[in-house]
Amino acid sequence: MKSTGTVNIVPSITGVVDAEAGRDMQLSREEMLRYSRHLLIPEVGMTGQKKLKAAKVLIIGAGGLGSPAGMYLAAAGVGTIGLVDFDVVDVTNLQRQLLHSTDDIGRSKLDSARETLAGINPHIAIETYEERLTSKNALNIFAGYDVIVDGTDNFPTRYLVNDACVLLGKPNVYGSILRFDGQVSVFDARRGPCYRCLYPAPPPPGLVPSCAEGGVLGILPGIIGTLQALEVLKLILGEGEPLIGRFILFDALKFAFRELKLRKDPACPVCGQAPTIHELIDYEQFCGVKSPLAAEAIDEQTEITVEQLKMRIDRGDNLCVLDVREPHEYDIANIGAQLIPLSELPKRFHEIDSSKEIIVHCKVGSRSARAAEFLRKKGFQKVKNLVGGIDAWSERIDARVPHY
Amino acid sequence: MIRVVLPYHLRTLAQSDAEVQIAVAGAVTICSVLDALETHYPMLRGTIRDHVTQQRRPFLRFFACGEDFSLESSDIELPPKIVSGEEPFLIIGAIAGG
Ligand SMILES: [Zn+2]
Numbered sequence: 429m430k431s432t433g434t435v436n437i438v439p440s441i442t443g444v445v446d447a448e449a450g451r452d453m454q455l456s457r458e459e460m461l462r463y464s465r466h467l468l469i470p471e472v473g474m475t476g477q478k479k480l481k482a483a484k485v486l487i488i489g490a491g492g493l494g495s496p497a498g499m500y501l502a503a504a505g506v507g508t509i510g511l512v513d514f515d516v517v518d519v520t521n522l523q524r525q526l527l528h529s530t531d532d533i534g535r536s537k538l539d540s541a542r543e544t545l546a547g548i549n550p551h552i553a554i555e556t557y558e559e560r561l562t563s564k565n566a567l568n569i570f571a572g573y574d575v576i577v578d579g580t581d582n583f584p585t586r587y588l589v590n591d592a593c594v595l596l597g598k599p600n601v602y603g604s605i606l607r608f609d610g611q612v613s614v615f616d617a618r619r620g621p622c623y624r625c626l627y628p629a630p631p632p633p634g635l636v637p638s639c640a641e642g643g644v645l646g647i648l649p650g651i652i653g654t655l656q657a658l659e660v661l662k663l664i665l666g667e668g669e670p671l672i673g674r675f676i677l678f679d680a681l682k683f684a685f686r687e688l689k690l691r692k693d694p695a696c697p698v699c700g701q702a703p704t705i706h707e708l709i710d711y712e713q714f715c716g717v718k719s720p721l722a723a724e725a726i727d728e729q730t731e732i733t734v735e736q737l738k739m740r741i742d743r744g745d746n747l748c749v750l751d752v753r754e755p756h757e758y759d760i761a762n763i764g765a766q767l768i769p770l771s772e773l774p775k776r777f778h779e780i781d782s783s784k785e786i787i788v789h790c791k792v793g794s795r796s797a798r799a800a801e802f803l804r805k806k807g808f809q810k811v812k813n814l815v816g817g818i819d820a821w822s823e824r825i826d827a828r829v830p831h832y
Numbered sequence: 833m834i835r836v837v838l839p840y841h842l843r844t845l846a847q848s849d850a851e852v853q854i855a856v857a858g859a860v861t862i863c864s865v866l867d868a869l870e871t872h873y874p875m876l877r878g879t880i881r882d883h884v885t886q887q888r889r890p891f892l893r894f895f896a897c898g899e900d901f902s903l904e905s906s907d908i909e910l911p912p913k914i915v916s917g918e919e920p921f922l923i924i925g926a927i928a929g930g
Contacts, residue, residue: 688898
């Protein structure tokens with residue numbers, strides 16, 4: 429224990445898997461050979477390897493973080509691995525999502541993931557849930573697992589995963605990434621803080637970019653997802669010091685890890701002393717984002733679709749199309765719009781011709797929504813956000829505009 | 833000089849590096865550090881603390897020397913290593929990429 433001048437009371441570490449369940453497991457001769465390097469370590473040994481075989485781990489998202497986490501957990505002999513995802517493999521995934529190969533483009537991510545994991549280790553069971561994780565299905569899916577790994581890519585699902593774990597009393601092995609930055613922790617409300625203790629509310633939509641908008645170094649999820657796998661193994665084995673109440677920041681550019689102490693918030697709405705959240709809520713609403721089902725319905729006053737914009741450009745409407753992405757993104761793909769990055773808008777908005785109707789766009793539509801709101805506050809009367817951004821334009825109007 | 837580490841979305845806004853250095857006059861507290869930061873980077877006003885209530889935004893947290901200062905009073909003095917610039921004051925932001 430580090431000397432911090434205070435007395436740390438470390439909760440006694442017991443594995444998340446019932447010791448009995450591990451004892452009932454048998455390893456075949458083939459498995460013993462496969463796991464021989466584990467069997468040599470006393471902290472794992474035969475007892476630990478049987479615990480791993482008895483363990484059930486659910487991974488949310490078969491993407492950047494889910495890839496290394498799933499692959500290492502499969503290789504380590506975790507007996508049951510569940511995967512939740514509903515996406516298909518896209519060429520832009522392959523820079524970091526090692527579960528999937530070039531030949532898998534267009535396939536369901538879960539089909540591809542199942543094949544990869546079974547290839548790594550045929551002795552394990554792989555359960556797949558090809559659906560969006562929602563407040564309706566989360567508790568049912570989570571109930572059958574010992575540990576949940578959060579490798580999702582959006583705020584609503586992160587709060588959903590957290591709350592479901594708190595309500596069911598399961599550890600949430602958390603990792604998230606952006607560009608060169610990674611964050612890792614183990615949220616276990618029975619023994620420490622939860623995700624809401626740390627961030628009681630999400631950033632407004634569009635403020636903090638996703639990897640699709642802001643980018644991510646492909647190797648970063650490899651590092652962070654592997655650290656998540658490490659914490660899962662320790663929880664199952666009941667060995668070492670788990671990252672409960674500790675928050676790790678990784679800065680890939682500096683190669684710097686920082687460890688920060690986290691405390692449980694007594695006022696936490698889900699794990700505090702007087703919780704107000706007793707069941708799963710509407711997480712899209714909580715995070716201020718439109719539910720995917722409602723995403724098609726646009727607000728005619730403030731939004732415009734790419735089809736509508738194309739039609740209005742073609743008929744010669746007097747529009748000012750404003751691109752609020754960064755210059756390096758403009759270089760990759762543009763539709764000839766006036767470029768003022770969102771970050772420069774506060775000091776450059778007077779460059780915009782206020783006599784025209786303004787259509788603001790970015791990559792997928794969230795930065796431009798903020799820009800449009802800003803311009804309205806500055807007195808611009810007719811401002812519309814291009815729903816789906818240049819991505820939608822590339823996909824539905826002009827395939828010559830590169831998709832990135 | 834006080835070192836302050838900013839989360840990615842604030843770096844873009846301030847058009848700064850991940851770490852910025854600022855001079856703070858008088859006692860070095862969360863409040864005085866943030867005031868000095870906002871004087872240097874006026875575009876950060878309202879992004880770390882609410883414009884009106886001056887409350888920390890709930891998706892950001894403050895750390896100093898490994899300890900969480902987010903729930904502390906903004907008037908308490910920060911540790912000597914922050915004052916001397918040996919350690920940075922961290923503003924950590926929620927990210928959700930996976
Ligand atoms: Zn909590």
